Amino acid sequence: MYELINKVKELNPLVLHYTNNVTITDCANMTLAIGASPLMSFSYEEVEDMVSVASAVVINIGTMNSSYLDLFVKAGKAANKYNKPVVLDPVGVFASKARGELTNKLLNEVNFTVVRGNISEIKFIGGLDVAGKGVDSFDDGSDASEIVKAVAKKLNCTVVASGITDLVSDGEKVYKIFNGTAKLKKITGTGCMSSSLIASFLPCTDKPIEAAFMGTLSMSLSGELADITKPAVGTFKTYLFDNIDTLDVETFEKYAKVEL
Amino acid sequence: MYELINKVKELNPLVLHYTNNVTITDCANMTLAIGASPLMSFSYEEVEDMVSVASAVVINIGTMNSSYLDLFVKAGKAANKYNKPVVLDPVGVFASKARGELTNKLLNEVNFTVVRGNISEIKFIGGLDVAGKGVDSFDDGSDASEIVKAVAKKLNCTVVASGITDLVSDGEKVYKIFNGTAKLKKITGTGCMSSSLIASFLPCTDKPIEAAFMGTLSMSLSGELADITKPAVGTFKTYLFDNIDTLDVETFEKYAKVEL
Amino acid sequence: MYELINKVKELNPLVLHYTNNVTITDCANMTLAIGASPLMSFSYEEVEDMVSVASAVVINIGTMNSSYLDLFVKAGKAANKYNKPVVLDPVGVFASKARGELTNKLLNEVNFTVVRGNISEIKFIGGLDVAGKGVDSFDDGSDASEIVKAVAKKLNCTVVASGITDLVSDGEKVYKIFNGTAKLKKITGTGCMSSSLIASFLPCTDKPIEAAFMGTLSMSLSGELADITKPAVGTFKTYLFDNIDTLDVETFEKYAKVEL
Numbered sequence: 001m002y003e004l005i006n007k008v009k010e011l012n013p014l015v016l017h018y019t020n021n022v023t024i025t026d027c028a029n030m031t032l033a034i035g036a037s038p039l040m041s042f043s044y045e046e047v048e049d050m051v052s053v054a055s056a057v058v059i060n061i062g063t064m065n066s067s068y069l070d071l072f073v074k075a076g077k078a079a080n081k082y083n084k085p086v087v088l089d090p091v092g093v094f095a096s097k098a099r100g101e102l103t104n105k106l107l108n109e110v111n112f113t114v115v116r117g118n119i120s121e122i123k124f125i126g127g128l129d130v131a132g133k134g135v136d137s138f139d140d141g142s143d144a145s146e147i148v149k150a151v152a153k154k155l156n157c158t159v160v161a162s163g164i165t166d167l168v169s170d171g172e173k174v175y176k177i178f179n180g181t182a183k184l185k186k187i188t189g190t191g192c193m194s195s196s197l198i199a200s201f202l203p204c205t206d207k208p209i210e211a212a213f214m215g216t217l218s219m220s221l222s223g224e225l226a227d228i229t230k231p232a233v234g235t236f237k238t239y240l241f242d243n244i245d246t247l248d249v250e251t252f253e254k255y256a257k258v259e260l
Numbered sequence: 261m262y263e264l265i266n267k268v269k270e271l272n273p274l275v276l277h278y279t280n281n282v283t284i285t286d287c288a289n290m291t292l293a294i295g296a297s298p299l300m301s302f303s304y305e306e307v308e309d310m311v312s313v314a315s316a317v318v319i320n321i322g323t324m325n326s327s328y329l330d331l332f333v334k335a336g337k338a339a340n341k342y343n344k345p346v347v348l349d350p351v352g353v354f355a356s357k358a359r360g361e362l363t364n365k366l367l368n369e370v371n372f373t374v375v376r377g378n379i380s381e382i383k384f385i386g387g388l389d390v391a392g393k394g395v396d397s398f399d400d401g402s403d404a405s406e407i408v409k410a411v412a413k414k415l416n417c418t419v420v421a422s423g424i425t426d427l428v429s430d431g432e433k434v435y436k437i438f439n440g441t442a443k444l445k446k447i448t449g450t451g452c453m454s455s456s457l458i459a460s461f462l463p464c465t466d467k468p469i470e471a472a473f474m475g476t477l478s479m480s481l482s483g484e485l486a487d488i489t490k491p492a493v494g495t496f497k498t499y500l501f502d503n504i505d506t507l508d509v510e511t512f513e514k515y516a517k518v519e520l
Numbered sequence: 521m522y523e524l525i526n527k528v529k530e531l532n533p534l535v536l537h538y539t540n541n542v543t544i545t546d547c548a549n550m551t552l553a554i555g556a557s558p559l560m561s562f563s564y565e566e567v568e569d570m571v572s573v574a575s576a577v578v579i580n581i582g583t584m585n586s587s588y589l590d591l592f593v594k595a596g597k598a599a600n601k602y603n604k605p606v607v608l609d610p611v612g613v614f615a616s617k618a619r620g621e622l623t624n625k626l627l628n629e630v631n632f633t634v635v636r637g638n639i640s641e642i643k644f645i646g647g648l649d650v651a652g653k654g655v656d657s658f659d660d661g662s663d664a665s666e667i668v669k670a671v672a673k674k675l676n677c678t679v680v681a682s683g684i685t686d687l688v689s690d691g692e693k694v695y696k697i698f699n700g701t702a703k704l705k706k707i708t709g710t711g712c713m714s715s716s717l718i719a720s721f722l723p724c725t726d727k728p729i730e731a732a733f734m735g736t737l738s739m740s741l742s743g744e745l746a747d748i749t750k751p752a753v754g755t756f757k758t759y760l761f762d763n764i765d766t767l768d769v770e771t772f773e774k775y776a777k778v779e780l
Contacts (some may be wrong), residue, residue: 021284021300021302022284022285022288022300024542024583025285025542025543025545025546025708025709026285028542028708028709029707029708029757030751032706032708032753033706033753033754038708039615040540040541040542040582040583041583042541042583042584042585042586042587043583043585043616043618044586045584045616045618046584046615046616046617046618046619049615049617050615050616053615062300063284063301063302064301064302064305064306065302065303066303066305066327066331067302067327067587068588071586092299095309095310095313096298096303096306096309096310097305097306097309098303111315136297151660184504185292185294187289188288188298189288232501232503232505232506233289233505234497234499234500234501234502234505235498235502236500237289237498238498238752238754238758239754240754241752241753241754241757242751242752242753242754242755243519243752244753245752245753245754246752280560281546281562282548282558282560283545285545286545315533321562322560323563324561324562324563324566325562326563326564326565326587326591327562327587352526355559355566355569356565356572357565357566357569358569360563395555445547446552446553446765448548448552448558449545449548468536485672491762492555492761492763492765492766493549493552493761493762493764494757494759494760494761494762494765495758495762497549497758498758
């Protein structure tokens with residue numbers, strides 16, 4: 001599966017983002033670093049034009065914005081219409097009624113290929129009691145494989161729960177990723193960037209679970225490698241992008257700690 | 261007072277931002293670096309939900325946006341309603357009639373805990389003649405302690421004027437901070453980030469002037485330390501975040517140049 | 521012409537941006553790094569106030585936003601009214617009907633001083649068949665001097681086409697810049713930042729082609745210098761800002777590869 005890292009650089013897929021204002025620059029740079037092309041829009045007028053030429057679409061509700069609520073739904077529906085793989089990142093879905101309602105609407109009106117969140121967000125979507133703070137997750141480290149699998153089955157798509165152990169499931173299989181570092185939570189947007197990476201891999205395979213796995217692993221592994229010398233957060237962020245940029249099959253083979 | 265740096269990491273307060281689009285990412289990362297959790301929103305729908313769970317609120321008018329004028333007022337009022345400390349950053353208040361009017365409205369309808377600006381902004385709010393360029397300050401280095409104290413008395417809150425010497429006053433006392441480097445003005449958003457830091461400290465003490473002092477000192481001191489090797493601006497910005505991340509009581513005790 | 525780098529630091533022009541949300545922070549920091557002052561706004565209310573005090577105006581349609589379509593036209597007209605030099609960056613003009621229409625409207629209702637885009641964007645504006653992907657250019661490296669000159673004549677302004685060779689023309693002369701590195705396309709916003717740099721130079725000369733040349737050369741040369749040690753993209757971006765910050769007449773004289 002690791003050769004997908006070559007495929008993404010070869011295909012250079014166009015990843016269209018309807019996303020938040022906090023991590024939009026980092027998501028663009030992350031998409032470029034892995035070998036894909038980012039495109040961001042907040043325009044109702046060009047949804048059809050943009051989705052029809054995109055290779056994949058990301059919808060990320062991170063900074064809820066009253067002006068974009070309908071835009072995100074429109075973009076998701078267009079992705080379905082044009083048969084484009086589409087990723088939902090329900091940032092902070094548990095944090096407000098409005099986020100819950102928007103996420104609900106999106107899940108009801110759009111067939112997502114992948115839903116990616118932290119473990120609190122995924123549990124919330126699955127209808128469980130969750131503990132979260134703002135848009136951040138509470139992760140006690142306990143095994144949530146069965147929960148993620150159940151949510152994937154319920155949503156009928158691939159689900160990724162980022163956490164101390166990352167879990168990726170299509171409702172049948174569960175892939176586990178043990179790479180990572182707590183420092184990934186010390187910079188903003190590593191979750192959003194993972195969604196961009198997953199979307200970058202989606203056009204490279206007909207198995208969404210593989211793209212979800214590769215995107216998630218790319219972030220956790222690069223974070224781990226960026227943290228080897230224990231840099232402070234400014235330097236860590238720079239190294240994170242460096243490590244995404246230089247990822248190759250050999251790096252995955254040497255350092256990946258996964259359970260398939 | 262320096263032990264507040266431990267308190268912020270222990271409490272991990274949730275700092276809700278209604279802010280501008282230029283420095284929003286850096287403010288989020290700065291909030292994380294000091295040990296708090298950032299949350300940003302541009303949604304009218306979730307103001308009550310978000311403010312009610314936040315530990316502190318920042319309102320920053322940096323990139324005036326026609327769609328958010330009422331949102332910022334609504335958020336400020338909600339902060340008062342839920343008894344949350346709230347910081348105003350009146351970026352470029354002197355630069356346009358619209359910024360003046362919005363700031364006026366905010367100051368009239370919301371009780372702010374801290375108002376932070378550069379010396380030109382604070383003087384303008386105090387009703388004095390000011391010289392500024394765009395959203396940047398003209399600072400001739402002369403002692404503005406009495407002015408800042410008078411503005412604090414007038415606004416009935418803590419006021420911070422960032423500059424060559426930073427001044428922090430509650431209308432009675434004036435704290436002075438002599439740390440810093442001119443390079444902090446060579447990257448965008450160090451003022452906005454100071455407001456995020458102040459908001460991060462506010463839930464850690466019942467004395468707003470202490471939080472204002474600690475947030476302002478954290479920025480000026482970290483900037484000074486980041487500039488020791490005289491790096492160019494790209495590297496300087498990375499080091500600034502590194503130094504915020506590694507701040508501890510010892511660093512404050514060793515390097516702070518302040519007058520209480 | 522290289523002494524304009526000293527002029528920009530001396531004048532410290534105020535560069536007002538109506539721009540996109542992806543590269544807005546980097547454009548602000550780039551403007552500061554070259555020695556100018558950035559100012560960003562999304563407010564209809566303050567257009568007249570802001571444009572009247574600005575030294576130059578940039579209009580960049582990068583993340584099309586339904587709420588700003590009229591704002592951009594209003595800002596452009598105000599720039600003409602107040603005789604301020606104004607730069608258009610028609611990001612991805614070929615990517616959607618809406619972008620084409622907005623660009624058309626801007627070009628019809630505003631007299632731009634400089635139009636800067638990648639070669640695909642400039643060809644599209646010139647009415648030629650183009651190949652582009654999303655907002656990125658397809659550049660086969662063939663000489664497009666005559667095309668750029670013709671577009672400049674048609675638009676009656678200075679035109680910059682960024683590419684493997686950068687081309688700058690006022691419809692008569694064509695300046696060529698051979699500096700650069702492919703890595704500039706591996707981080708987002710280097711085109712947008714070039715527009716900010718051009719706008720920073722415009723108030724420093726009465727020859728727009730010189731400002732366009734200096735802004736474009738500053739980016740391509742700094743990119744080349746930042747890539748000397750072949751860093752990965754995170755580090756490269758940091759170095760890019762460092763090199764812009766330290767540009768001086770000597771650096772231009774030593775490393776510039778240009779044809780005037």
